[in-house]
Amino acid sequence: MKKLKIADGIYMLTMNVEDVLFEGIWEIANGVTLNSYIVQGDKTAIIDGVIGWDGVPETLYKNLEEIGVDPKSIDYLIVNHMEPDHSGWISNFRKIKDDFTIICTDKAAKMVASFYGEDKIRVVKEGDTLDLGKGKILSFHPVPNVHWPDTMYTFEKDTKTLFSCDMFGAFGRMGDHCFDDELTPDEVEFFEIEGIRYYSNVMATFTPSVKKAIEKAKTLEVKTIAPGHGPVYRKNPGKIMDDYSRFAQYAEGAGKNEITILWGSMYGMTEKAVKYAESILKREGVKYNKLKMPLESESEMVATILRSAGIIVAAPTYEYKLFPPVATALNEVGRKKITGKAAFRFGSYGWSGGAEKELAEILERNKMNWDFIESVEFEGAPREEDLKRVEAGVLALIEKMKSKVVA
Ligand SMILES: Cc1cc2nc3c(=O)[nH]c(=O)nc-3n(C[C@H](O)[C@H](O)[C@H](O)COP(=O)(O)O)c2cc1C
Ligand SMILES: [Fe+2]
Ligand SMILES: [Fe+2]
Incomplete structure (x- = not known):
């Protein structure tokens, strides 16, 4: 002391x-x-x-x-x-x-x-x-x-x-x-x-x-x-x-001029698209952070999301819902009333999908009011055209978050 x-x-x-x-x-x-x-x-x-x-x-x-x-x-x-x-x-x-x-x-x-x-x-x-x-x-x-x-x-x-x-x-x-x-x-x-x-x-x-x-x-x-x-x-x-x-x-939705990728992947399908999104962010010169769930501590996860003006949610479907560690993280962010973020989601599914529906439920339940670019879902591994849609989503997010940046 x-x-x-x-x-x-x-x-x-x-x-x-x-x-x-x-x-x-x-x-x-x-x-x-x-x-x-x-x-x-x-x-x-x-x-x-x-x-x-x-x-x-x-x-x-x-x-x-x-x-x-x-x-x-x-x-x-x-x-x-x-x-x-x-x-x-x-x-x-x-x-x-x-x-x-x-x-x-x-x-x-x-x-x-x-x-x-x-x-x-x-x-x-x-x-x-x-x-x-x-x-x-x-x-x-x-x-x-x-x-x-x-x-x-x-x-x-x-x-x-x-x-x-x-x-x-x-x-x-x-x-x-x-x-x-x-x-x-x-x-x-x-x-x-x-x-x-x-x-x-x-x-x-x-x-x-x-x-x-x-x-x-x-x-x-x-x-x-x-x-x-x-x-x-x-x-x-x-x-x-x-x-x-x-x-x-x-x-309340503002952030530093950086994007956080909140992601998880079981067999690397969604991860392929994460890597592609990273290459776009690098090309565009946008600072970004990666939070791989469930490896990241909750303290670090909430802090990194809070300070970022743009969020990418990258997670597959798991048992008809959003990949659980990412769903849990978003729920925690919602409970902390971190609202109004500019965001974009993509992820892989095998047969039915369902991740998107749960994402909407989490946002609604916590009244998060996040401003999402239209999501990109792909069956199995992302194909060339899926990656193009991911690129378009990332570029749209970079544009959307501009109005949210505070020093
Ligand atoms: C335990 C488990 C549960 C799954 N549940 C579903 C499901 O309910 N609906 C679906 O469309 N795909 C389901 N899938 C398939 C995955 O979404 C699919 O394999 C996807 O490519 C996984 O992406 P990833 O490699 O990024 O984890 C499941 C896969 C696993 C391993
Ligand atoms: Fe205290
Ligand atoms: Fe206290």
């Missing part, structure tokens, strides 16, 4: 978590940080706890002592969000100290009670404040459904620091550089990619609420954004706000 000073009386504690499935699902290849913040006036508040998964909150207490904060002196536990990655240590804290007050929204209060049996809670509403003394005044600003219904921002008025919890967060472990102005260009890119992965895995379903939360942050004249996961933005908080606005656009 690392300890960092953000401003006088404001500290960050951060630890890298690796080798876990985030939320029990997402294989986060590059880890994630859990960040916690301490604000000290005459009274002391801790905003979100960093421990919950490893069952060693003593590490947190030791680190608090090292920055001169006696854990027993903590008066307020501010729970921006009840998800246990931020709050899992409350019960343990109760064992060493009994007279602290939990501060959270009404929706969080209900969960803090049901998950941890806590009842010493002060419920806050939009604009409520807490004066810690020595000029440190916190205000509270609910941002519901980012990522749970209970979530809020905490804002420190003196330094204009926004403790944004899951909002403006990213996956990715942090080395020595935890502030935006310290990041190398490679690290900036790393956290953008990991930010997209985080957005797609954790936030995409809540895009309408994320957009409202961005607007709320803009009303607060923020100087520093201190999220619950990922780097702190003290030089240019506008950068992560702009990034999040763009990620929200990605979830």
Whole structure:
């Protein structure tokens, strides 16, 4: 765990978590940080706890002592969000100290009670404040459904620091550089990619609420954004706000100028057409990614689809339906409410077909509203004329996605 000073009386504690499935699902290849913040006036508040998964909150207490904060002196536990990655240590804290007050929204209060049996809670509403003394005044600003219904921002008025919890967060472990102005260009890119992965895995379903939360942050004249996961933005908080606005656009059909081929093939018939489509993309100079299902992790799959302006779905018929790993992937993308993508499908069948019907069902069930070029299906191996139809489809997709590209 690392300890960092953000401003006088404001500290960050951060630890890298690796080798876990985030939320029990997402294989986060590059880890994630859990960040916690301490604000000290005459009274002391801790905003979100960093421990919950490893069952060693003593590490947190030791680190608090090292920055001169006696854990027993903590008066307020501010729970921006009840998800246990931020709050899992409350019960343990109760064992060493009994007279602290939990501060959270009404929706969080209900969960803090049901998950941890806590009842010493002060419920806050939009604009409520807490004066810690020595000029440190916190205000509270609910941002519901980012990522749970209970979530809020905490804002420190003196330094204009926004403790944004899951909002403006990213996956990715942090080395020595935890502030935006310290990041190398490679690290900036790393956290953008990991930010997209985080957005797609954790936030995409809540895009309408994320957009409202961005607007709320803009009303607060923020100087520093201190999220619950990922780097702190003290030089240019506008950068992560702009990034999040763009990620929200990605979830609504925009994307980077690249195509992702989401594909699977049993005996290589569809794969022949995939290779042909690749040769067209190369010829046309279009950047593309390939996701072979089911080999790709779900985390990487959702992230890559989210950021792409064009999607090629290449999959055969299997037992009268779409090849299952590709159907599963599309269902997951649909559940994440990634809508409006420009897309094109092709695939092989043996006798009846059926993949196309299931694709339509998946799109309809999840209200994905993807804009598809007419699909190309071929019996067995693709013939010359099938490949020509694939080429025409790829060219039409390149054309269609142009209006969806954002930098
Ligand atoms: C387990 C299995 C189930 C299949 N089910 C169907 C089917 O219901 N309808 C159909 O038209 N073809 C079906 N096929 C045939 C495949 O769609 C066909 O072999 C196709 O060429 C496979 O393309 P691929 O080599 O890209 O996987 C099935 C093939 C397999 C192996
Ligand atoms: Fe969360
Ligand atoms: Fe979180």
